[in-house]
Every structure is written in structure tokens, then in C-alpha cells.
Amino acid sequence: MRQSNEFDNGVRHDWQYQEVADLFALPMNDLLFKAQTVHRQHFDPNQVQVSTLLSIKTGACPEDCAYCPQSARYDTKLEKEKLMEVEAVIEKAKAAKAAGSDRFCMGAAWRSPHERDMPYVLAMVKGVKDLGMETCMTLGMLDESKSQRLAEAGLDYYNHNLDTSPEFYKDIITTRTYSDRLETLQNVRDAGMKVCSGGILGMGEEQKDRIGLLMQLANMPQHPDSVPINQLVKVEGTPLETEGDLDPFDFIRAIAVARILMPKSHVRLSAGREEMSEEMQSMCFFAGANSIFYGECLLTTPNPAANKDQDLFRKLGINSDHKVTQQPKELEEILAQKPAEKESMFYNAAG
Ligand code: SAM
Ligand code: DTB
Ligand code: SF4
Numbered sequence: 001m002r003q004s005n006e007f008d009n010g011v012r013h014d015w016q017y018q019e020v021a022d023l024f025a026l027p028m029n030d031l032l033f034k035a036q037t038v039h040r041q042h043f044d045p046n047q048v049q050v051s052t053l054l055s056i057k058t059g060a061c062p063e064d065c066a067y068c069p070q071s072a073r074y075d076t077k078l079e080k081e082k083l084m085e086v087e088a089v090i091e092k093a094k095a096a097k098a099a100g101s102d103r104f105c106m107g108a109a110w111r112s113p114h115e116r117d118m119p120y121v122l123a124m125v126k127g128v129k130d131l132g133m134e135t136c137m138t139l140g141m142l143d144e145s146k147s148q149r150l151a152e153a154g155l156d157y158y159n160h161n162l163d164t165s166p167e168f169y170k171d172i173i174t175t176r177t178y179s180d181r182l183e184t185l186q187n188v189r190d191a192g193m194k195v196c197s198g199g200i201l202g203m204g205e206e207q208k209d210r211i212g213l214l215m216q217l218a219n220m221p222q223h224p225d226s227v228p229i230n231q232l233v234k235v236e237g238t239p240l241e242t243e244g245d246l247d248p249f250d251f252i253r254a255i256a257v258a259r260i261l262m263p264k265s266h267v268r269l270s271a272g273r274e275e276m277s278e279e280m281q282s283m284c285f286f287a288g289a290n291s292i293f294y295g296e297c298l299l300t301t302p303n304p305a306a307n308k309d310q311d312l313f314r315k316l317g318i319n320s321d322h323k324v325t326q327q328p329k330e331l332e333e334i335l336a337q338k339p340a341e342k343e344s345m346f347y348n349a350a351g
Helices: 017-024 028-042 086-098 115-130 144-153 178-190 207-218 248-261 278-286 306-316 329-336 339-346
Strands: 049-057 103-108 134-138 157-159 194-196 199-201 226-231 266-269 291-293
Touching: 017 028, 017 207, 017 248, 028 248, 028 278, 049 086, 049 115, 049 266, 086 103, 086 115, 103 115, 103 157, 115 134, 115 144, 144 178, 157 226, 178 194, 194 226, 199 207, 199 248, 207 248, 226 248, 248 266, 248 278, 266 278, 278 306
Parallel strands: 049 103, 049 291, 103 134, 134 157, 157 194, 199 226, 226 266, 266 291
Antiparallel strands: none
């Protein structure tokens, strides 16, 4: 496989454990600078993609994902709901579009969609697509035939997360395997849909598991088009309810490493923003996050209110009309040099 350094336009799929560990171990400023430099090669640094989530079928899920309030195995006091009516979903999508969202993501608490639900789900895709929005769904595992039908209905993205490293995975989910997940992602890609896949941090994993997750994503034959990085939302009644807090810098580091490993993917600052300060979110954007979920609710848990996000974007100059036209080529050149040369270009204390 072709090797390339991170400053050409090549995208690598052969990241080695030690290389990724070395990125995580960089001094924060070096890591952020590297991530921001990579980010600017592929994206306007002041543009953030905005998606809205809707739970189209809530609760009573047979799976045992330890983080999830929707598993039937945990008493989380969640109201269970049947699959929503198609028209009601389209009304919600219209409201999301009016509020400025580009993409509408519909999630269902299923292990995989039942055949009997497919006609409704396909009608939802068509209806939302007709509004001129991008469509995304997350419905659990997909076989080839269901993937094909969703793609034919016009589904743009399918979200299916790896969640964590292959090694830590069995501590979190026992009802489906890591290879089941990889197979679904393959079916989605083969059907021509864009892949949205990422994971959750703060579940008690170690640094090696964050490295393992990002390596799995970055060493796929094609990088996911969208990479959601969720911070665990600790929900009462789930096995991870009392998990300790994640160090915010570990989260920001993971965003920066995801950006460097998958330079052309949208990295989504996903669940967990309700617990993050504006300053932390701003650091995540600087580290290369360029997508968020927008609107007061994720699937079942709170997300910052839309006006709070609008204020934050205004304060940061995100999604304003300002366009960055010049990429900092000179910075890339400086970064590509050896440390000694780099130093002398900035400051020579002896000189
Ligand atoms: N049931 C489908 C599945 O699991 O594939 C789709 C919906 S599921 C809720 C989508 C993703 O949401 C999960 O894979 C997980 O990464 C994320 N998620 C669920 N609960 C979460 C929580 N408490 N905190 C952070 N992310 C969570
Ligand atoms: C993803 O990675 N995060 C979103 C979306 N994909 C479907 C879901 C977050 C769910 C957070 C917990 C909840 O609201 O139920
Ligand atoms: Fe079910 Fe998805 Fe929650 Fe797992 S994450 S329990 S599959 S809704």
C-alpha cells in the first residue's frame, strides 16, 4: 500500500499502533497544530456541518449495549414507543430544515430492521429526501438486501458505530460481535451509501482502546465519510451510569488524532456536548471536528438548545459568510521539517 506523509493529499490506510500512540503522546499544542494544519488542507476551518437527530422508534431494544438507555435490559425509565408514522417524521424533518439543519438522521432502537418495518422506513427516506435534505439512518445491523433497498430509496448515509476497540468491545456488548458490525459497514458501502461510523469515549476504556478504535476506522479500505466521536452520556439505570468522568483533554486529543488519521472525513463532535463547556467545544473544532448534532434532543438525552449553538457559532465565526481561500502552505512546509530546522526558523536564542 502506498505510504504518504500527512501533508500530501494522500489518505493512508496502514496506520501502525506506535504511530498513532505517538500522535496521542505529542504535546497538546503540537498535536492541535498538526490536526489544524491537516484540517485546513481539506476543509474550510470555519464551516461545521449540522445534522438533526430523531428517534423514530424508541426503547425496548433487545441488545445489551452497556451505555444505552434504550436497551430493554436496563431500567432507565424511558417511555417505549412504536415506530413513528411516516408523516410525523416528515413534519419533524421540515422543522429541522427550517432551523438550519442540512441532514436528517433517523435512529431506531432495533437489533436490525424487521422486514415488516421496511416499507415505512423506505417511505421516510423518500419523504425526507423530497424536502431537499440529506438523509441518514441508524437502524442496527443490515444485510445486503436491506442495504440495497435503503440505497435505492435515496438514503445518503448509514450510521453504524464500532463504538470501541475490538479488545474492549466484549466488555460493552455481548449480543452482537465486532465482525457483525464490520459486515454491516461493508454491506452499506457495497450498496453505494456513505458510511458514518465512530465510537464512544468515556466508557472506562484505556488509551490503547482509543488508539484501537481509531486504527480500525482509519485502516478500513475506505475511511468512513463521517466519524462521530461521542462522549458517553451517563444514563441512570445503565451499567455505565457510575463510570468516572473522562479527562476533557483526552477527548480533545482523540478528535485531533481522528482528524489526522482520516483527513477527508467529517469528524462529528457527537453526543456529550451538553456536558461540555463552550471552550471545550471550541477546542474540539480547532482539533478538527466539523460536524455536530443540532437540536434539543439527541435520541433520548438532551443536547444544547439550538439558540445556544447559534450563539456559540456566532462567537466563533462558524458558518458565517467568511470563506477561507488560502491554505497555510508555509506552515505545512515548516511542519514537514526536522525539529532543529523548525526551531531556527522561529527563534534562535543563541543567535
Ligand atoms: N440501534 C442501532 C444501533 O445500535 O446500531 C442504532 C441506534 S444506537 C442508539 C446509535 C449509537 O448511539 C450507538 O452505536 C452508540 O454509539 C450511540 N450511543 C447510544 N447511547 C449512547 C450514550 N449513552 N452515550 C453516547 N453515545 C451513545
Ligand atoms: C452517534 O454516533 N451518536 C448519535 C447517533 N450516532 C445516532 C446517538 C447518540 C445517542 C446518545 C444517547 C441518547 O440520546 O439516547
Ligand atoms: Fe439497541 Fe442500538 Fe441501544 Fe444497542 S445502541 S441497545 S442496539 S438501541
